[in-house]
Amino acid sequence: QVTLKESGPGMLQPSKTLSLTCSFSGFSLSTSGMVVSWIRQPSGKSLEWLAAIDWDGDKYYNPSLKSRLTVSKNTSNTQVFLKITSVDIADTATYYCARSEATVGVPNWFAYWGQGTLVTVSS
């Protein structure tokens, strides 16, 4: 059974760095074809793909946010992390991690999602 769960600070101040963790079970990110992405959704709005990391450690970023994002994984391939620097109010959203399967690593569709973690940026 594949499960993913996000964790984060809940609230942080503008200009700080947001650190998020996606902990998952039911698969290993070392398995060929596995890709874990971060996607966010401001309240009442649509979804925005942020970043992904694949089984080979290759990383993919949304070009519009690339300069602020860093995605990584742990050595046991059970967690994926996302850091977003210099946050502001516009970064307030529910942040999801989600799993894809791909032959060349680039994410495609997302069959498994975490429950999401709400992050509020406020002074």
Add this chain to the structure above:
Amino acid sequence: DIQMTQSPSLLSASVGDRVTLNCKASQNIYKNLAWYQQKLGEAPKLLIYNANSLQTGIPSRFSGSGSGTDFTLTISSLQPEDVATYFCQQYYSGLTFGSGTKLEIK
């Protein structure tokens, strides 16, 4: 960037109706399209991938069609539990989502 436009933004229909939701890409994405259902307070759920492939466990009343720039999600007989917002997503170049269609029961 490839832009995804969904219409209508709000759809009201009766139980048992055949419902059609639309998604248009700003350029040819072939069949690189997925559909998701998101109920209030929940994460999105994958319904359709590769434009017309039904995800395992999804009821057969859901179907997808289209290729190129124009795509459709059809619910053959609307059920009360289908109340949700539906998003399309392209994965041909980068990954972008549409703005969503909110489906209500009349």
